[in-house]
Each structure stands twice: as structure tokens, then as C-alpha cells.
Amino acid sequence: xxxxxxxxxxxxxxxxxxxxxxxxxxxxxxxxxxxxxxxxxxxxxxxxxxxxxxxxxxxxxxxxxxxxxxxxxxxxxxxxxxxxxxxxxxxxxxxxxxxxxxxxxxxxxxxxxxxxxxxxxxxxxxxxxxxxxxxxxxxxxxxxxxxxxxxxxxxxxxxxxxxxxxxxxxxxxxxxxxxxxxxxxxxxxxxxxxxxxxxxxxxxxxxxxxxxxxxxxxxxxxxxxxxxxxxxxxxxxxxxxxxxxxxxxxxxxxxxxxxxxxxxxxxxxxxxxxxxxxxxxxxxxxxxxxxxxxxxxxxxxxxxxxxxxxxxxxxxxxxxxxxxxxxxxxxxxxxxxxxxxxxxxxxxxxxxxxxxxxxxxxxxxxxxxxxxxxxxxxxxxxxxxxxxxxxxxxxxxxxxxxxxxxxxxxxxxxxxxxxxxxxxxxxxxxxxxxxxxxxxxxxxxxxxxxxxxxxxxxxxxxxxxxxxxxxxxxxxxxxxxxxxxxxxxxxxxxxxxxxxxxxxxxxxxxxxxxxxxxxxxxxxxxxxxxxxxxxxxxxxxxxxxxxxxxxxxxxxxxxxxxxxxxxxxxxxxxxxxxxxxxxxxxxxxxxxxxx
Numbered sequence: 220x221x222x223x224x225x226x227x228x229x230x231x232x233x234x235x236x237x238x239x240x241x242x243x244x245x246x247x248x249x250x251x252x253x254x255x256x257x258x259x260x261x262x263x264x265x266x267x268x269x270x271x272x273x274x275x276x277x278x279x280x281x282x283x284x285x286x287x288x289x290x291x292x293x294x295x296x297x298x299x300x301x302x303x304x305x306x307x308x309x310x311x312x313x314x315x316x317x318x319x320x321x322x323x324x325x326x327x328x329x330x331x332x333x334x335x336x337x338x339x340x341x342x343x344x345x346x347x348x349x350x351x352x353x354x355x356x357x358x359x360x361x362x363x364x365x366x367x368x369x370x371x372x373x374x375x376x377x378x379x380x381x382x383x384x385x386x387x388x389x390x391x392x393x394x395x396x397x398x399x400x401x402x403x404x405x406x407x408x409x410x411x412x413x414x415x416x417x418x419x420x421x422x423x424x425x426x427x428x429x430x431x432x433x434x435x436x437x438x439x440x441x442x443x444x445x446x447x448x449x450x451x452x453x454x455x456x457x458x459x460x461x462x463x464x465x466x467x468x469x470x471x472x473x474x475x476x477x478x479x480x481x482x483x484x485x486x487x488x489x490x491x492x493x494x495x496x497x498x499x500x501x502x503x504x505x506x507x508x509x510x511x512x513x514x515x516x517x518x519x520x521x522x523x524x525x526x527x528x529x530x531x532x533x534x535x536x537x538x539x540x541x542x543x544x545x546x547x548x549x550x551x552x553x554x555x556x557x558x559x560x561x562x563x564x565x566x567x568x569x570x571x572x573x574x575x576x577x578x579x580x581x582x583x584x585x586x587x588x589x590x591x592x593x594x595x596x597x598x599x600x601x602x603x604x605x606x607x608x609x610x611x612x613x614x615x616x617x618x619x620x621x622x623x624x625x626x627x628x629x630x631x632x633x634x635x636x637x638x639x640x641x642x643x644x645x646x647x648x649x650x651x652x653x654x655x656x657x658x659x660x661x662x663x664x665x666x667x668x669x670x671x672x673x674x675x676x677x678x679x680x681x682x683x684x685x686x687x688x689x690x691x692x693x694x695x696x697x698x699x700x701x702x703x704x705x706x707x708x709x710x711x712x713x714x715x716x717x718x719x720x721x722x723x724x725x726x727x728x729x730x731x732x733x734x735x736x737x738x739x740x741x742x743x744x745x746x747x748x749x750x751x752x753x754x755x756x757x758x759x760x761x762x763x764x765x766x767x768x769x770x771x772x773x774x775x776x777x778x779x780x781x782x783x784x785x786x787x788x789x790x791x792x793x794x795x796x797x798x799x800x801x802x803x804x805x806x807x808x809x810x811x812x813x814x
Contacts, residue, residue: 293579293716298325301393305424306401307331308348310535311440311521314571315398317528320357320364322719330390332373332380332401345370352743356528375401375420380427391430396578397437399424404537406491406689410482411470417496418463418503425507435582437511438574439504443519443605443700444693445497448488453701454601459502460487460495490692505599513599514581518570519606520693523736525566525727531739539564544740545683547625549635553651554687556694557643558615561607566732572720573604573705580708602708603700612729614641614694620730624737629755631747636762643695656680
């Protein structure tokens, strides 16, 4: 019991660090089950469907269809290129590094900005990253792949990103493409820190990019929720809530207490500092679009991989992963959400495929445009990378498939049997929190006290409630995202590139994806072996028997107390007991006559 408590506490401490839906009714769910040949034909004709003409984002040569014939394929473009990646040790950054090494094997070098952590050097962090299972396929193809990864010491919170003059000189002389993935994704990050990482660091990276002699593309990873105060979100950069430069200057002289007090007024109708600073970051990037070839990727809720490098890969508790694990462990029993709201999940490999393709298109197409027009386009392309408007799936459906998967493939040392309940009613949610969260936590803590251990389950549940509350805004409503640029980019890919860099969300089979996602949390986050599933099932059966026994004793106890105080209750009790005896007597008599 104590070992299980420590295990739950260990993973939950990591869980509470996680930080981070829309429907276009004109798209039918049936599109998600089209055959591959039908999908290819559809993409050749018009991407995801009939596309509106946008002069700013559809240059004449693209609309005419002639540009595709003159473009190099994606692997050919990255061959011999030097790529700079920020946030490479994060979830999306690692998948991006792996994808470039595996699908663009001729890439020359990947420069990654890495900051030393307490007790761990930069080289150790990179070694640990390359040793993880994510890189197994790359390791099989090229055992010396690590030679292409060149770490650069950096700290995003420091002036000049704390990059040494020697490294600055090296980067400015060779980098061809920049992927800016680094950011803080904590929803409750203090505004000053979120501003430093998501806005100021982006400004400094843009300044470094302008010094690069051979830079062809700058790809910025934002979020689809940067403008979540709007219900319909186009692939454009909206005016910022405040001028970033003025905000930065104003916050410089304020102490943390004052900033904390004024944060709710500053972020206005946005739910947190993450979405607020991401919107400011997009505006900062837009200001440099006349000097750099820029594209912005806006993924929604990024989840486990769909296919690459293998189904269900995930390495953290962020976003839905922590919710799934909490439900699978039997700790999460209720969650306030709208069952009919779209859960706009997007697999990480689809986001990365789009990101790599956007880097290719931004560089190759913009270079051709520059030669023909002798100037750069005035609008940076924005790609809304979402699923809700194209292949929607709802929170109620996710609840069903997550519970079904964890009952078939249970997690080890579960606290209770998986049985979560999603409701949009506040009072019902509070009732289930009291009955299914707080009451069991109090009983468990009492047991720990009596056994001489430190009580901690109530503290775990309090942190769980805080973390879940941060997600309520995104699980209780819908958004509509325009995806024309996404469709256009897909139409520009060759058939081979469409297969290698697939980001067609219509092909996503949600039940299969959710099952692989849940199994991925078991295998890659909790490091549990699939061979131990029989023992885990046996543990669930024990928990079921304990639950039935406890509920039966509780009902009997309450009923006996009630009977002792009410003659009517005693009469009802005796009537029910006598009825049961009569039924048993009748059953025995019938059996005797039959024999």
C-alpha cells in the first residue's frame, strides 16, 4: 500500500506540471474513412475541399499549379542544409529532430540550443535525449546519427540568449533554416516569465536570424489558442491585445507582486498567460516578415504520435496525457467538460510533418517569388494545425475510449478501477469531487496516519483539482479554425512527400489513435511492461471486490442505523426479507417438482 502511494505521488508530482475544440459543419465525418486513393485524388483537386481564393496567401504561380513542377522535394531541399532548432529537448523538439534525421538523411547538421540544468551539463542532456527510444529507428539506419547533432549552449532568459560570440559567428555563417519551438507552455506561468520566454526570447532570436547570411526560412511554433477569445479563427495574425514593446517596458520596473495583481486585467478575455504571450509572440514575428521568410504553425492540443516513429509515442504528462493517466490510475473520477464539445487533439507527428513541409515551402516558394518580383511577399503564411473542423472527435467519445482501453490494458498499482465521469454541470461535478475524490482521500490518509506514514492523498487531489481547472476553458467550448493554407500546402506536395510527411487529419482513426495513446502512456511515460498486464488485471479484480464489499457494508450500516430510528423502515426491512425468503422457498419447490 505504501509503495503504491509513493508511486502515485511520484508520477503525480510530474503530472501537475502539465500545461497545455472547433467544428466546421460543412465537412462530414465520413471523409475520415475515405480510401487512400480517394484522398490522393481529393488533394490533387482541391486539398481538403473547395478552397476560397486569397490573393495575399495564394500567389499566382501557386494557383496556376505550375510551381509544384519546379520545386525540389522536401528531402532534396534539406540535403546539405544546416538547421537551427530551439526547444529541441522538449516534446515537439525531439520529434522534429528525429523526423529530420530519419526522413531527410542528407541534412548536413542540426544545431540545437540547449541550456545546462542543475546537476546536468549540456552534453549530458543531449546524450540522454539521443539515448531515448524515440531515436531507435534512426539508430538502426545510422548508428552515427549523433554526429549531425551540434549542441549550442544557450539560455533564453538571458540577453542575447547567452550564446557565445564564437557560436554566434558560426551560426550566422551557416544556418539555412530556423525552427523556433522553445516556449513555456505552463498555463499558470507568472506573466513576467511567460513574457520573457515567449516574446522577448523570440525577439532576440529574430535579431540573430537577421544576421544570418544564408537563412532561407524562419518557422515559428505558436498555438491555435493564441486567439481563443475569438470563436472563428482565420489563418491570419490578429492585432495584439497590447503593443509588446510597451508592455515589456512597463513591466521592467514593477515587482512581482504588482505584476501578479494586474495580470487578470492585462490578459482580459484570454484564460491564461500562455495564450496571451503567444498572441504577442505572433505579432513580434509578423513585424519581421519584410526582412525574413516566415511561417507560423498553430497546433491545437498536441498529443501522442499517430504513426511516427511508432504509434502512441509520448514522453510527458502534459496536456491530455496527464488526464488519461490520472483516469487510468483510478484517481481522476470526475471532470468538468462538455461531452459534446470537440476535443481538438492533434498527433505530434502530424504537427512535425506540417512544420517540416512548411519550412520547405517557405524557403523554396518564397525564393522563386523573390526572383520574379524582386521583393518578398508582405504576408507571413499561418497554418492552423487542427482537427475539429475536418475530423471532429468529442470529449464524451474520448472518455468512453480511454476508459475502455484502460480496462483492457490496465495500469499497474491503480488506486481504484478506472471509471471517470465527465459532466458540464457544476453541482454534479462538485458532488462527485466530494464523494469520489475527497472522501476516499481522507480515508486513505487516515490509513497512512494509523500505519505511521505521512498522509498525502488529499494534497495530491488538491493539486489534481487545480490542474484540471486550468483545462476547463478548453474542454467546455468549441472553436472554428480556417485551414485553407493547410490545404494549399498539401496540394503542393509530391505523392511521395505526401506519404513521408503526412499531415492529412482525415486519415486519423480516432478510436485506434486513443487506444494507442493510452497504451503509449503506459509504455513510454510510466515505463510499464505489457507483459505485466495479467497481474494488473488481477489487481483491478481485487479493487472491484474491495469496492463491492465496502459498498455493501456501508449500505447495511446506514440502513441499520435508519431502522433503529424508524418503525416504518423496520416494517419495510422485514417485508423485503420475508419476500426474499418466500421467493427462495418458491424456487426450491419448483425445482423439486421439476425433478
